[in-house]
Amino acid sequence: MREIIFDTETTGLDPKTGDRMVEIGCLEMIDRVETGNTYHAYYNPERDMPSAAEAVHGLSISFLETKPKFAETADELLEFLGDASLVAHNAGFDFGFLNSELEKIGKEPISMDRMIDTVAIARKRHPGAKLSLDALCTRYGIDRSHRVKHGALLDAELLAQVYVELNGGRQIGLELAADAAPSGASSDTAGFVTPALSKRPDKPRREPRVHAASPQELARHKEFIAGIKDAIWAH
Template sequence: MTREIVLDTETTGFEPEEGHRVIEIAAIELVNLLPTGRYFHTLVDPQRDVPPESTRVHGFTRADLQGKPLFAAVAQEMLDFLADAPIVAHNAPFDFKHLDAELVRAGLPPLDPARMVDSLVLARERFPGAPNSLDALCRRFGIDLSERTTHNALLDVRLLASAYLELRGGRQGGLALDEAPMVAALVQEERQPRTPLPIIPTSEQEEAHRAFLASAVKDAIWLRG
């Protein structure tokens, strides 16, 4: 059984070194590439303003986030949900650097970078030179984007989970694994001896056949002496 976590964050800006903070965290659990229904989601009060250009991306204003829990209050619950599973994110270094900054600020160790699975890297390896944003992947794989009017983290992880399944081989990924045992079983099946079943025509059938040939085939070569 392979457990993975698909994760996304929304922030007030690009760089934690410039004082930008996490405002939303969403994560869903996958087992053998499929969602189990377990998820973690929270909004976070960043204790600072939200620039208008960021609001245009994710839709959250400062007023939306006032009174939400601080990161330190939800950090352990998040870590418990993540446990030791690999963490899948689209442009994962962005999410890791923001979460690491928040964890260090809360007096907790940063995430192990060895756990990072960057779906953007996987997409670029599979579709070199093509657009590989989450939107582009969803369109390529026929994943419904109708609800995605802003970059809401909870919706994004659900979309990313579907795209990640396709990047890892799609809904039919297990067929190749099942094929070899099936073929081996067919090849190794013991062959049973067959009993010949000769067809012996009656005298009436032979006479009818001769009459048909006489009327249908003139000067038949097999009747020549």
């Protein structure tokens, strides 16, 4: 199963009022495992960059005006996306901008049937909790210390980890483990494998550590106990 995790950065909140997509970052996953294949591009929005938007992603118009227009590299993006499902956080926002850019150059919009929204998944898993990407990274212990400002590819990389956790995390493969379980192993209805007992590989024997209290420690403990007034064990 091929899926593309993606994120966009824009000049604002609404493509219908003239806002444009200025960055896209895409990351390929197959069977919920990152393949290492990515696609990343900046775009000249052919308009100004509001200060509020620049404060979020740090992309100035002086930087972007040297980048290609969306129409110039759209085919490269579409080839990378292929017919995969597209995963985004608050996906309606990202789909809205991507399809707006496609429509501007006369290309077919991407079907909403391909959309997977991680906010919707998180809302079902964690009702009432904060659902921002930062909040979910915190919940799942995902390091985002290098995320100073929003960046499309960086956010896609973080979202890929969140997406895996929202779908069971490291337990994703356990449902497949029964097929590869060793002889004598069994699995329950949830797909968890109970391995048969087997002899561990030979390893150097480590002498057990001594955990008993020393005579000095026992004497100090006895002195401490004796100093407790009206101890319940004395009645």
